[in-house]
Amino acid sequence: MKRTNEFAVGLAVLLALTVVVAGALWLSETDLNKQQVTAQARFRTVGGLGVGAPVTLRGVKVGRVEAIRLVANEWVETEFSLDRVVELPPKPAVISASASLFGEWSANIISYDPPPTDPNLREALAESDQVGGDAWPGATLPDIGQLTAQASRIAGDVGVVTQRISQAFDSTALKNMQQSVKDLAEISGRLVEFAGAQTTRIDRVSRNVATTSDAFAGVAQTFQGAVARLDTATSDNQLKDILNNGRASSADLRQAAGDLRSVMTAARENQASLIRVVQQADSLMTKIQRGNGTLGMLASDSTLYRETTATVIQFRELLTDIKANPKKYLKISVF
Amino acid sequence: MSPPVASRIAARDGFVAHIGRRSLETARALADVRTWSPLLMGQMRRLGVDSVPIALFIAVFTGIVLSLLSSYIFTGAVPLYFVGALVGKTVMMELGPVLTGMALAGRVGASIAAELGTMKVTEQVDALETLAYDRNAYLVVPRVLAATLMFPVVTALAMGVGITSGWITAVNLLDLSTPEFFKGLKLFYQFKDIWFGLLKSASFGAAVALMGCLRGLDAKSGAQGVGQSTTRAVVLGCEAILVLDAFWALVLL
Structure with missing residues (x-):
């Protein structure tokens, strides 16, 4: 009987220990x-x-x-x-x-x-x-x-504001507001009358707007056609050719501009020489005008001209005389 | 103050003093190991192991009811996996120890009170003292120790069975899967949940056995007195359980 008691108690204790330990480990997800x-x-x-x-x-x-x-x-x-x-x-x-x-x-x-x-x-x-x-x-x-507390504070603030608004809207304010509403109703009536009077004009404006809108539609259609043609041209590579030609022309223009720049550089170099020549020519002409030097004397003094003319006349007379009397001037002897 | 009320208070004071005196005698008798140790295992078997079936029976239905009740409360307001949390926490911390303690108060407390009361009215207790046995060491200490040691064992098994029955109920009768139930079960788990319940049950065992011994040894007037002592032992045991439950909740939670 004693051993039976010990076995039964031991079994119960072991079972309880197993339940407690295993349960605690499992529930706490202990990492064994x-x-x-x-x-x-x-x-x-x-x-x-x-x-x-x-x-x-x-x-x-x-x-x-x-x-x-x-x-x-x-x-x-x-x-x-x-x-x-x-x-x-x-x-x-x-x-x-x-x-x-x-x-x-x-x-x-x-x-x-x-x-x-x-x-x-x-x-x-x-x-x-x-x-x-x-x-x-x-x-x-x-x-x-915390969020709820914040919302509660906001709700409290809203409540305070509402209370103040209700205080502000006392009987006088309410009467004023009623009067304002009546005024507003009257203004609304006038506006209705005005709108009735303006309906014809508004209709005309509406028609004009419709016409304008149609015109815009036509323009849009034309533009759409142009776009379509452009699209067609693009699809036939014509636009591409045009672009290529333009690109080639642009290259030629760049080349011509380069050549022109070279010419201008040479012209700038020649310009200095030309200026020098002009300056020298100007100086020379000034001297001539003043009668300095041989050319100046030739230009300003007619004596030489006259003497030259007399010499030419005499030279002609001499030639005529030589033709007439060659022996007078030419004497040919052999030995 | 009227005389009946005064006498009632005086009687209550006398009862409290009586409990204190008996407790001190029992504590002193703990030193007489040679007297109570051979009797301990038998009392553990009788008070503990033999009480396991009734404790498990109660635990099974506690788990079922908790699962269904929590589902009824939570539906539409709280996610259903909280059923696992509620079943686990409630069984481990409260209903496991308390319901097991109540059941054992009826079974164990009544058994002890009836046995010792019968021994008292048939003068067997006097005979023991005549044979130089300390009645506290021979009769009270083994029972109180056995109940203190075995109540946690029974409660631990009841906890496991209660949670298992709650899980089976949740899976089969509620729209809840096993992983969801275990998610809720682990959600707020702390090791304190287990040892808190086991500590309470140990104190319940000590209180139930002590009340049974006290009422039994105080039995008078033959069979009728034994019956009265048994009834009072069960009532006092249940009251002690509820008082201790509140005490541990105040101290440890």
Whole structure:
């Protein structure tokens, strides 16, 4: 009986121990095969994040929060266990955020390079990153309670504004408003009359607009035809030929411009010589006009002319005399 | 103050003092190991192992009811995987220990009170003292120790069975898959959930056994007195469980 008691009690205790230990290990997802690594992140506040909360990377659960502790300088350090096989970003950061409306929070691993666009997050991560150390920078998004509180404050402000508006709209204001409405109705009636009177003119303007619109349509059609022809020309390579010819003409023009530049350079060089020649000629002409030198004397003194003319006359007379009396001037003897 | 009220308060003071005195005697009797140790295993078997079926029976239906009730409450308002969280937390921290304790208070407390009461009215307790046995070491300590040690064992098994029955119910009767149920179960789990429940159940065991022993050893007036002592032992055991439950919740949560 005693051994039976011992066996029964031992069996019950072993079963209970198995249930407790196995259940605790399974529920806490304890890593018995050491397939997980640990990492730390630093937050100013972790919000509703608690031990056991999931750690996600791009929305996929890759670990869990193992510990949360307060550390120096008003920081909160959080320890995670992560699957060893997960490839983390080169510079990871952690965002603690509400995962649902029912109090679930999760730690989301993101890449800190580049930092997130949200200015508050970026500032919080930068502050956490400045501390340095092995812990990753961390930031916390506001939870639904904070957002609700903010909405509540806004609702309160709206309520105050509404109350002030209701106070502003007292009986006098209401009467004024009623009068304004009546005035508005009267103005509306006048506007209706005016609109009735202007209907004919508006109709005419509308017709003109329609005519103009038709003209525009014709222009558009013509333009469309031109475009079509251009399209046809393009399809027959005519436009391409034109472009090629234009390109060749442009090359010829560039060549002609080059030649012209060469000619102009030579002309510029000759221009100096010409100027010199003109200057010398001018100087020479001046001397001649003044009667300096032989040519000047020839140009200004007629004596030479007369003497030359007398000499030519005498030379003619001499030739005539020689023709008439050759023996007088020519004496030919042999021996 | 009227005399009946005063006498009632005085009687209550006397009851509290009586409990304190008996507890001190039991604590002193712990030193007499040679007297109570041979009896411990038998009491553990009788109070603990033999109580497992009734505890598991209660746990099965607790899990079923919790699963269905939470589904009824959550539908349309909260995601259904929270059924797992509610079943796990409730069974581990509250209903597992308390319902098991209540059931065992009826079974164990009544058994102890009836046994010791009968021994008292038939003067077997006096005979033991005549034979130089310390009645606390021989009768009270093995029962209190056995209940303190075995209540957590029974409660642990009840927790496992309760959660399992809740899971089976959720999968078969509710629109909930196994991964969803386990997701909810693991969602807010902390190791404290388990040891909190086991610690409570140990205290419940000690209280239930102590109340049974006290009422049994105080039994008077023959069979009728034994019956009254048994009834009072069960009632006091249940009250002690509820008081301790509130106490641990205040202290540890």
